[in-house]
Amino acid sequence: MLNSAGPTGGSIPTVLAAQRAAGARTTCVSAEVREDRLDRLIDALLTHEKGICAALMADFGYRSECQSRFAEVVTSIKPLRIARRSLRRWMRPERRKVDFPFNLAGAKAEIHYQPLGCVGLISPWNFPVNLTVVPLAGILAAGNRAMIKPSELTPATAELMHRMFASAFDAEEVAVINGGAETGKAFAALPFDHLVYTGGAGVAREIMRAAAANLVPLTLELGGKSPVIVSYSAELRVAARQTLFGKLFNAGQICLAPDYLFIERQQLEPFVDALRLACREMLPPARAHVDYVSVVSARHKARLTAMVDEARAAGAGIVELGPIVEPAGDTRNLMPITLIIEPDERCAVSKEEIFGPLLVIRTYRHLDEVIAHINAGPRPLALYYFGSDTREQQRILSETCSGGVTINDVIMHYTADDLPFGGVGTSGMGAYHGVHGFRQFSHARAVYRQAPVDLGRLLRPPYGTGFRKLSDLLIRFS
Ligand code: NAD
Numbered sequence: 001m002l003n004s005a006g007p008t009g010g011s012i013p014t015v016l017a018a019q020r021a022a023g024a025r026t027t028c029v030s031a032e033v034r035e036d037r038l039d040r041l042i043d044a045l046l047t048h049e050k051g052i053c054a055a056l057m058a059d060f061g062y063r064s065e066c067q068s069r070f071a072e073v074v075t076s077i078k079p080l081r082i083a084r085r086s087l088r089r090w091m092r093p094e095r096r097k098v099d100f101p102f103n104l105a106g107a108k109a110e111i112h113y114q115p116l117g118c119v120g121l122i123s124p125w126n127f128p129v130n131l132t133v134v135p136l137a138g139i140l141a142a143g144n145r146a147m148i149k150p151s152e153l154t155p156a157t158a159e160l161m162h163r164m165f166a167s168a169f170d171a172e173e174v175a176v177i178n179g180g181a182e183t184g185k186a187f188a189a190l191p192f193d194h195l196v197y198t199g200g201a202g203v204a205r206e207i208m209r210a211a212a213a214n215l216v217p218l219t220l221e222l223g224g225k226s227p228v229i230v231s232y233s234a235e236l237r238v239a240a241r242q243t244l245f246g247k248l249f250n251a252g253q254i255c256l257a258p259d260y261l262f263i264e265r266q267q268l269e270p271f272v273d274a275l276r277l278a279c280r281e282m283l284p285p286a287r288a289h290v291d292y293v294s295v296v297s298a299r300h301k302a303r304l305t306a307m308v309d310e311a312r313a314a315g316a317g318i319v320e321l322g323p324i325v326e327p328a329g330d331t332r333n334l335m336p337i338t339l340i341i342e343p344d345e346r347c348a349v350s351k352e353e354i355f356g357p358l359l360v361i362r363t364y365r366h367l368d369e370v371i372a373h374i375n376a377g378p379r380p381l382a383l384y385y386f387g388s389d390t391r392e393q394q395r396i397l398s399e400t401c402s403g404g405v406t407i408n409d410v411i412m413h414y415t416a417d418d419l420p421f422g423g424v425g426t427s428g429m430g431a432y433h434g435v436h437g438f439r440q441f442s443h444a445r446a447v448y449r450q451a452p453v454d455l456g457r458l459l460r461p462p463y464g465t466g467f468r469k470l471s472d473l474l475i476r477f478s
Contacts, residue, residue: 012147012183015175016118016190019145022172024118024193029143031088037140037173038084042077044168045133048160049073052129055156059125061294061333067249072129075415079134082417082434083141090141090438093447100477101458105451113442115143117193120216122184122207124199125153125296126253126355131198131221132161136174138437139196145173149187151199152180153296185210192216194441198255200353201426219430219440221255222423223353224380228261228410229370229396231387236267238408239386240274241281243359244321246384246410247337248282251293252357256382256404256411259353260360262370268363272339276321279337283323292323294333295356301333304356307349308338316349317341367392371399379403379425384410403427 016024045052053068096109119139123132128150139146148165150158155178162176169175177187184203188195188210197207198221211218230239246258263271283292295301312318319339337357343350349360364370374383383402385393393407403423404413413419414433422431432440450456458470 012177012186013190015147015171015177016192018172019118019147019175022145022170024145026117026143027114029115031091034087034141034143035084037169038080038087038137040168041133041136041140042080042084044164045073045076045080045129047167048164051160051164052157055160056128056154058156059128059154060296063250063293064291066291067293071127071250076130076133079137079417079433079437083137083438086435087141087438090435098448100474102451102455105453105455107451107455108449110447110449112445112447113142113439114445116441116443117144119144119146119441120149120187120190120192120195121146122149122187122195122197122199123151125151125157126250126255128154128157129161135196135198135219135221135432135437135441138432139441140174141438142441144193144441146175147187147190147192148174148176149184150176150178152178152183189213190216194219196430196432197221219432220423220428221421221430221432222381222426222428223255223355224378224423224427225259225353226256226380226382226384226402227370227374228258228384229367229386230261230263230267230271231367231385231389231392232264232267233389233392234386234408236271236274237278240271241278242386242409243384244275244278244282244337247357247359248279248292249411251295251335252337252359253293253296253355254411255355256414257355258359258384258410259380260350260362262362262364262373265363265365268341268361272319272341272361275339276319279321279323285323287323292334295335296333298333300356301335304335304354304358307347307352307354307358308340311340311343311347311349314344314347316343316347367395371395374400379423379427381423381427382406382411382413401425403431 052072053065056063056068091113093110093112096111098107098109121135132148136146150161158178162178165174165176188207191214195211195216196219197204201222204220204222208218228243243258243261308318321337335357339359339361340349341361343360379401381403383400383405385396385407401424406412414421417434420431420436421433422428430440
């Protein structure tokens with residue numbers, strides 16, 4: 001089914017044509033227009049707050065309302081407000097240096113940020129509202145129009161987003177196109193001015209191929225296996241509590257979730273005990289799954305269960321932490337947080353991104369082994385280190401590479417809107433959040449104003465000794 005928010009129905013290319021006709025290629029979009037669009041989105045989110053939580057409850061089977069409200073509404077409003085109050089500053093032309101001798105004669109250089117036009121946005125199911133709205137903060141602040149393709153795996157939320165955007169925008173400004181993978185393919189084949197995709201690396205390859213046909217520039221927000229390193233110098237209780245939080249939030253269905261963890265061999269048992277205690281504290285039996293979240297579908301649960309079974313059969317230690325699930329509401333796809341200790345490297349859980357409430361634990365003797373293990377794999381989206389040894393911290397920062405790093409916690413670098421959020425290598429390309437989103441979705445146009453004095457004559461033939469002397473000077477002093 002092809003839907004579009006607002007009055008412009010019909011095929012997906014028709015929506016893009018309507019956006020273009022309405023001025024998607026407009027190079028000057030005033031601050032007032034941008035502010036108004038951001039205001040409308042903030043109002044729409046607040047109006048639909050309860051509906052968003054209800055739709056996610058329906059889509060996941062069970063999803064903690066507190067987590068839905070926080071992850072989809074609270075953390076979506078903040079970047080919109082930041083963009084709303086900062087965009088005039090971000091839009092200002094930026095002065096840049098001019099080369100000698102033209103600087104002395106009064107030549108000027110500036111960067112002017114222009115809208116790209118119409119930006120396509122393909123969003124995933126794990127935080128369907130947040131991962132649509134947060135990139136939109138940058139897309140709209142930069143003066144663009146947008147077409148959104150939500151994930152079909154969260155259909156109630158996709159339908160709600162269609163209604164929510166239709167209530168706030170004409171389809172010529174922001175349109176929502178709902179449908180499955182075929183719709184996604186047709187969407188990715190459009191000649192957008194920029195395309196943002198958040199999801200898995202497999203689909204990202206198809207999207208890159210489709211975008212290449214039109215030379216559409218891409219922002220790819222992907223995933224990967226994000227490691228946690230627990231140092232000898234770490235406070236085990238803190239490392240256990242924070243790591244577990246990264247696994248229980250959205251039941252680990254987070255691109256930034258800790259995927260596997262390294263702990264010194266002699267610390268393994270006390271660390272597992274600390275994880276057990278942390279789980280009892282955060283998910284006490286009395287509240288059962290109230291503050292927890294289901295795996296999104298039976299298919300995803302079956303994949304995770306198969307991972308555990310395979311690792312167990314291959315000799316890994318399996319420890320179920322909880323929560324203990326009481327039969328209340330739709331709990332079919334709830335899974336306990338499960339530790340998988342020292343799985344065989346050939347198991348799926350060692351190779352694939354987990355994206356669920358399983359945590360692989362590996363032991364180590366020397367930090368060198370840990371760094372070598374991380375560097376042998378694709379560059380992860382995030383990397384976490386727990387410990388107070390600043391020499392180790394420095395080694396981790398300088399000898400590994402990942403999209404982002406949080407030290408002595410997990411996921412928190414995502415919450416600092418002044419930091420760019422994005423991956424590297426197979427965990428993604430391009431970044432957004434705050435001013436980084438504004439710049440990612442703007443064209444940084446180089447503008448040069450020549451000085452009134454005609455110094456350009458120095459570069460024009462016929463060449464004589466003056467030109468040779470200038471070349472010598474430039475070699476010496478540039
Ligand atoms: P997915 O790749 O299965 O689907 C995401 C979107 O792509 C959906 O809207 C879907 O309809 C669409 N799609 C599917 N096939 C398509 C095709 N051939 N052409 C165009 N579009 C197509 O991803 P997912 O399962 O929804 O998400 C899980 C992955 O996303 C994990 O790897 C996770 O780490 C990653 N992720 C990354 C971030 C981030 O910000 N870096 C955030 C969330 C999730």
